[in-house]
Amino acid sequence: MLVDQNEKVRTDLWHISPHVLKLETSIIREILKVSSQPGVISFAGGLPAPELFPIDDMAKISQLVLKKHGARSLQYSFSRGINELRELIAQRASERGTPSTIDNILITSGGQQAIELMARVFVSPGDYIMTESPTYVGALQAFNYYQPKYAAIEMDDEGIIIDQVEEKIKKFKPRFIYTVSNFQNPTGITMSMKRRERLVELATRYHIPIVDDNPYGDIRFSGKDVPTLKSIGGDIVIAVRTFSKIITPGLRIGWINGPAEIMHHFEKVKQGTDLHSTTFCQYLIHEYISAGLLEPHIEKIKVDYREKRDTMLKAMKENFPEGVKWTEPDGGLFLWVELPKHMSTRDLLPKAIEKKVAYVYGQPFFPDGSGENTMRLNYSNATRENIVKGIKTLGELFRENM
Amino acid sequence: MLVDQNEKVRTDLWHISPHVLKLETSIIREILKVSSQPGVISFAGGLPAPELFPIDDMAKISQLVLKKHGARSLQYSFSRGINELRELIAQRASERGTPSTIDNILITSGGQQAIELMARVFVSPGDYIMTESPTYVGALQAFNYYQPKYAAIEMDDEGIIIDQVEEKIKKFKPRFIYTVSNFQNPTGITMSMKRRERLVELATRYHIPIVDDNPYGDIRFSGKDVPTLKSIGGDIVIAVRTFSKIITPGLRIGWINGPAEIMHHFEKVKQGTDLHSTTFCQYLIHEYISAGLLEPHIEKIKVDYREKRDTMLKAMKENFPEGVKWTEPDGGLFLWVELPKHMSTRDLLPKAIEKKVAYVYGQPFFPDGSGENTMRLNYSNATRENIVKGIKTLGELFRENM
Numbered sequence: 016m017l018v019d020q021n022e023k024v025r026t027d028l029w030h031i032s033p034h035v036l037k038l039e040t041s042i043i044r045e046i047l048k049v050s051s052q053p054g055v056i057s058f059a060g061g062l063p064a065p066e067l068f069p070i071d072d073m074a075k076i077s078q079l080v081l082k083k084h085g086a087r088s089l090q091y092s093f094s095r096g097i098n099e100l101r102e103l104i105a106q107r108a109s110e111r112g113t114p115s116t117i118d119n120i121l122i123t124s125g126g127q128q129a130i131e132l133m134a135r136v137f138v139s140p141g142d143y144i145m146t147e148s149p150t151y152v153g154a155l156q157a158f159n160y161y162q163p164k165y166a167a168i169e170m171d172d173e174g175i176i177i178d179q180v181e182e183k184i185k186k187f188k189p190r191f192i193y194t195v196s197n198f199q200n201p202t203g204i205t206m207s208m209k210r211r212e213r214l215v216e217l218a219t220r221y222h223i224p225i226v227d228d229n230p231y232g233d234i235r236f237s238g239k240d241v242p243t244l245k246s247i248g249g250d251i252v253i254a255v256r257t258f259s260k261i262i263t264p265g266l267r268i269g270w271i272n273g274p275a276e277i278m279h280h281f282e283k284v285k286q287g288t289d290l291h292s293t294t295f296c297q298y299l300i301h302e303y304i305s306a307g308l309l310e311p312h313i314e315k316i317k318v319d320y321r322e323k324r325d326t327m328l329k330a331m332k333e334n335f336p337e338g339v340k341w342t343e344p345d346g347g348l349f350l351w352v353e354l355p356k357h358m359s360t361r362d363l364l365p366k367a368i369e370k371k372v373a374y375v376y377g378q379p380f381f382p383d384g385s386g387e388n389t390m391r392l393n394y395s396n397a398t399r400e401n402i403v404k405g406i407k408t409l410g411e412l413f414r415e416n417m
Numbered sequence: 418m419l420v421d422q423n424e425k426v427r428t429d430l431w432h433i434s435p436h437v438l439k440l441e442t443s444i445i446r447e448i449l450k451v452s453s454q455p456g457v458i459s460f461a462g463g464l465p466a467p468e469l470f471p472i473d474d475m476a477k478i479s480q481l482v483l484k485k486h487g488a489r490s491l492q493y494s495f496s497r498g499i500n501e502l503r504e505l506i507a508q509r510a511s512e513r514g515t516p517s518t519i520d521n522i523l524i525t526s527g528g529q530q531a532i533e534l535m536a537r538v539f540v541s542p543g544d545y546i547m548t549e550s551p552t553y554v555g556a557l558q559a560f561n562y563y564q565p566k567y568a569a570i571e572m573d574d575e576g577i578i579i580d581q582v583e584e585k586i587k588k589f590k591p592r593f594i595y596t597v598s599n600f601q602n603p604t605g606i607t608m609s610m611k612r613r614e615r616l617v618e619l620a621t622r623y624h625i626p627i628v629d630d631n632p633y634g635d636i637r638f639s640g641k642d643v644p645t646l647k648s649i650g651g652d653i654v655i656a657v658r659t660f661s662k663i664i665t666p667g668l669r670i671g672w673i674n675g676p677a678e679i680m681h682h683f684e685k686v687k688q689g690t691d692l693h694s695t696t697f698c699q700y701l702i703h704e705y706i707s708a709g710l711l712e713p714h715i716e717k718i719k720v721d722y723r724e725k726r727d728t729m730l731k732a733m734k735e736n737f738p739e740g741v742k743w744t745e746p747d748g749g750l751f752l753w754v755e756l757p758k759h760m761s762t763r764d765l766l767p768k769a770i771e772k773k774v775a776y777v778y779g780q781p782f783f784p785d786g787s788g789e790n791t792m793r794l795n796y797s798n799a800t801r802e803n804i805v806k807g808i809k810t811l812g813e814l815f816r817e818n819m
Contacts, residue, residue, distance in 0.1 A: 028624060029679055030592050032541045040685045044496070065488035073491065077479040086467035089475065089665035094446070124526060128691040135562070139434045156689040160537075190432050222430055263491035265696030277431055283442040287558040289530040293695050294667030 034140075034162055041156055042379045046364070050373030056405035058392040059373040061200065061348060064323075065396075067316055068263050072308055073299065079306075080298040092294040094286040095278070096122025096270070100301040104256075104270055107304075112246035113254070118275040121282060124292045126230050126257035126269040128285075130193075131157035133226050133253070135288075136280050137190040138163050145189035147175050149351075149380030149389070151200045151228060154193060163190075165382035172342075174199070174206030177213045184221050191224045191253075196244050197232040198347025201380045201391035205345060208241050215248035228255040230269075231347035233313055236321035238345035250274040258300055260348070261313050266296040320348070323394040326402045334410030336417060348395040351377075353388060358416065360390040367412055372405040436542075436564055443558055444781045448766070452775030458807035460794040461775040463602065463750060466725075467798075469718055470665050474710055475701065481708075482700040494696040496688040497680070498524025498672070502703040506658075506672055509706075514648035515656070520677040523684060526694045528632050528659035528671040530687075532595075533559035535628050535655070537690075538682050539592040540565050547591040549577050551753075551782030551791070553602045553630060556595060565592075567784035574744075576601070576608030579615045586623050593626045593655075598646050599634040600749025603782045603793035607747060610643050617650035630657040632671075633749035635715055638723035640747035652676040660702055662750070663715050668698040722750070725796040728804045736812030738819060750797040753779075755790060760818065762792040769814055774807040 043059070050057040080088050095101065101120040108115040123129040130153070138144065140162035146154070148167035166187040168175050175194060183189075192214070196206040206214070218225045227244040245252040257269035271281060285291070303309060324344065331341055331352075340353045352374075354360060360376035367373060377389025394402060445461070452459040482490050497503065503522040510517040525531040532555070540546065542564035548556070550569035568589040570577050577596060585591075594616070598608040608616075620627045629646040647654040659671035673683060687693070705711060726746065733743055733754075742755045754776075756762060762778035769775060779791025796804060 029626065029676075030539055031679065031682055032539060034541070035538050035682055035686060038685050038689070040496075040681065041688055044688070060493075062493055065492055068488045068491045070483050070487055070491070074480055074483045077483075078476055081472050081476045081479075085472055086470045089470045089472070089667040090467055091462075091464055091661075091666045094442075124691040124695070127689075131690050136437050137432055137434060139436070153689075153692070156685075160686060160689055224431065259493075263697075264493045265491040267691065267693075267695040274431075277433065279442065280433055280437055283440050283558075284437065284562060286443055286446070287440070287529075287555075287562055288533050288690070289526040289669065290555070291669075293526070293669040293698055296695055296697065299697075 034160070038159060041152065043152055043375055046373065046375055049368055055368065055371050055373050056397060056401045056408070057373040058394070058397065058405060059375045060393055060396050062393070062396040063260050063264060063348070064316070064319060067319060069303070069308065069312055072303065076299055076302050076306065080295070080302050083302070084298055088295050088298040090294060092291050092297070094282050094291045096120065096292065097294060097297045097301065100297045103301060103304055104272070108272055112242060113272065115272055116275070118278065119272050121271045121273070121278055121285065122292050122297060123269045123271060123285070124289065125259055125264065125267040126228065126255055127153055127157065129255040129257070129269050129271045130154050130226075130228060132271065132281050132284060133191060133193070134158045134161040134163065135284050137224070143187040143189040145180070145183065145187070145192040145223070146382055147194055147199065148382055149201055149377060149386055150193065150382065151195050152379045154228065155382060167382040170202065170204060172204060174204055174210050175214065177210045180214065181217055184217060184223060189223055191226050192218060193226045193228065194244070195228045197229050198234070198344050198349070200231070200347070200349055201375070201377065202351040203342045203344030203347055203349045205241060211241065211244055211247055215244065215251065218248065218251045222251070225252045226255060227252050230257045230260050233261050234316055234320060235346035236317040236324070245272060261316065262300060262303060262309065266299060268292060268296050268300050320395055323397070323399060323402060324350070326399045327392065327394045327406060330403050330406035334407050336410065336414050338417065339413055348393055350392050350394065352390045352392060354413065355417065356388055358388050360388060363412060363416060366416070367409065370408050370412060372408045374409070436562070440561060443554065445554055445777055448775065448777055451770055457770065457773050457775050458799060458803045458810075459775040460796070460799065460807060461777045462795055462798050464795070464798040465662050465666060465750070466718070466721060469721060471705070471710065471714055474705065478701055478704050478708065482697070482704050485704070486700050490697050490700040492696060494693050494699070496684050496693045498522065498694065499696060499699045499703065502699045505703060505706055506674070510674055514644060515674065517674055518677070520680065521674050523673045523675070523680055523687065524694050524699060525671045525673060525687070526691065527661055527666065527669040528630065528657055529555055529559065531657040531659070531671050531673045532556050532628075532630060534673065534683050534686060535593060535595070536560045536563040536565065537686050539626075545589040545591040547582070547585065547589070547594040547625070548784055549596055549601065550784055551603055551779060551788055552595065552784065553597050554781045556630065557784060569784040572604065572606060574606060576606055576612050577616065579612045582616065583619055586619060586625060591625055593628050594620060595628045595630065596646070597630045599631050600636070600746050600751070602633070602749070603751055603777070603779065604753040605744045605746030605749055605751045606753075607643060613643065613646055613649055617646065617653065620650065620653045624653070627654045628657060629654050632659045632662050635663050636718055636722060637748035638719040638726070647674060663718065664702060664705060664711065668701060670694060670698050670702050722797055725799070725801060725804060726752070728801045729794065729796045729808060732805050732808035736809050738812065738816050740819065741815060750795055752794050752796065754792045754794060756815065757819065758790055760790050762790060765814060765818060768818070769811065772810050772814060774810045776811070
């Protein structure tokens with residue numbers, strides 16, 4: 016993106032590190048800019064529905080925090096996070112099948128920072144990271160700074176194709192296995208119980224940590240719940256979680272739930288990075304949950320997203336031509352569309368924008384740059400009327416270009 | 418710190434990167450933990466005075482933000498920061514002698530993240546960074562991840578000893594020159610105008626960016642103002658600023674004011690790191706400043722810190738034995754003490770804590786680990802009564818161990 020003719024000159028002038036020059040700003044962010052033009056129906060973002068944000072509750076909670084915790088809520092605090100929130104998170108995890116104490120928890124600035132800390136602690140240039148293919152594009156962006164190689168594993172309806180894992184572990188000795196096991200970004204696919212058990216077994220045998228990036232796990236609105244990788248695997252699994260999708264992303268509070276014996280490594284690199292995450296927002300989250308507001312809020316989100324997913328799936332059935340396939344997620348924010356092999360979703364995007372509808376093409380989600388004929392659709396951030404209208408337009412677009 | 422007998426085994430088991438194993442959690446943070454025991458008078462921290470935090474104003478502003486900006490203040494936002502705050506910062510900088518536009522500004526999670534982004538963009542293992550000696554220990558911690566070498570320059574009462582700079586630039590070709598030019602942490606020293614002009618001249622000639630970490634610049638309470646390095650040097654200077662010391666640190670909002678043509682490099686690495694800094698706290702800061710609350714608040718801080726500094730200096734004069742030297746800062750939060758060469762402030766610390774007073778010994782601030790006989794004292798975070806009492810105790814301690 017944004018290729019600059021003078022880059023060479025600038026390099027010499029400013030001594031930007033060579034591996035930084037190679038990095039790009041997120042293509043998705045670029046698409047988002049385009050798709051935020053007035054009148055464009057956007058399925059491109061990964062944004063939670065703003066009309067569900069607990070604005071009035073946050074107003075009350077911010078008063079409460081400042082009254083109850085005063086200066087403490089505005090002062091420097093610990094690199095691992097405020098104890099109150101860490102305790103609460105450990106307790107919630109314990110109640111949900113993952114016995115945890117405060118020593119397992121480190122607060123991060125959103126899930127993104129937690130993901131980035133994984134590469135920061137485990138990866139040196141040339142090391143391998145095992146990922147799903149496709150995988151979360153923001154993880155690739157975070158990892159790429161550290162110049163890893165990727166051992167990418169294909170997916171099917173049950174998640175990562177487990178038969179490919181052992182051979183690639185032996186061959187590439189990856190530093191960790193990165194997975195978005197629930198309602199994956201971008202595909203919406205959830206890893207089956209059988210695959211989970213087998214993945215934990217392999218990870219344990221070869222002692223390769225599984226990094227389970229699980230931002231959507233609480234937003235299941237159909238199908239049968241599957242235990243988290245962490246609750247199955249224990250210490251071999253490092254859970255990456257966030258409040259972004261279940262409260263609001265603008266507070267930038269996420270966390271790592273990992274083995275107590277290695278948490279000090281995350282702590283010290285976090286400390287060097289930004290000292291600690293915002294004290295005030297940590298207290299906001301803590302008091303929001305303590306007031307019992309979280310669980311009913313999650314229920315509200317589930318109802319809304321289920322309706323939107325249903326609306327989108329129905330519209331797709333009615334409007335997408337034969338030869339187009341898609342996933343039917345049981346939760347989360349995204350679904351995944353595959354066009355016939357000869358079509359390029361990248362080439363189609365400008366035409367879609369012309370027709371006032373936006374999506375993200377699939378290529379950036381593939382560590383090897385494949386996926387030419389795929390796209391990600393987000394249903395959480397549009398109204399139901401616009402979902403129907405936008406999907407109809409996409410259907411026309413597909414027909415015209417098949 | 419915290420040496421672990423099993424570290425070797427764990428390394429093999431978890432594949433922590435070798436350069437991460439070498440890093441330590443901040444010694445200062447360890448000292449802070451000890452000094453936060455009840456009854457201990459602490460000059461150890463770098464904490465602003467909590468009794469000055471604008472708690473009531475923040476309560477009002479948080480209502481205003483949620484009412485005025487609603488869901489937008491809780492949603493994902495841009496990696497460079499929200500436009501409103503970037504505009505405001507650019508305008509304030511322009512009014513204060515540094516012509517700036519929104520394209521020069523990137524919002525960070527406190528000054529610490531801005532410092533860390535410098536190493537992240539400019540430094541590969543083995544590259545040199547030029548620093549003052551002593552320098553801000555948190556910068557060393559941020560830089561050390563990237564395995565640099567240090568070209569450390571000694572200081573005197575006018576700041577960095579400029580005559581050593583050119584030779585070391587030629588010899589080591591540092592990626593940037595890191596300085597805390599105003600009321601330095603840890604020494605309280607401010608770089609003289611002459612030195613500033615000469616440093617800018619050298620930086621420009623050899624095209625080495627000056628990173629001017631300036632968290633305390635607005636808190637001058639005596640002496641004559643000196644123009645910032647950025648206002649003298651323009652694009653060759655990258656200013657690192659923060660609201661931590663002039664509003665509150667718990668919101669974690671700082672910024673970079675740098676050359677427009679390289680800001681996209683900071684943007685993309687920031688994006689991979691944590692997507693963006695907290696939207697809500699950015700709006701809080703923006704509305705706080707827009708309401709005209711910042712300037713009177715800074716005046717209040719200045720009055721308080723001046724009184725505390727005066728109290729500390731007076732007590733030192735009355736209580737410290739001959740042979741002890743110290744700096745007399747015109748602003749900021751810290752002053753610097755030198756004991757006779759044969760004394761070790763590190764060895765004295767446990768005795769000081771026994772006597773219920775804490776400080777930070779100087780060694781960690783020196784890139785080469787020297788400074789055995791030095792210590793940093795903070796005067797912003799104690800009451801005047803405790804300053805008198807604590808300094809008296811330190812005086813006794815020095816006498817007993819001379």
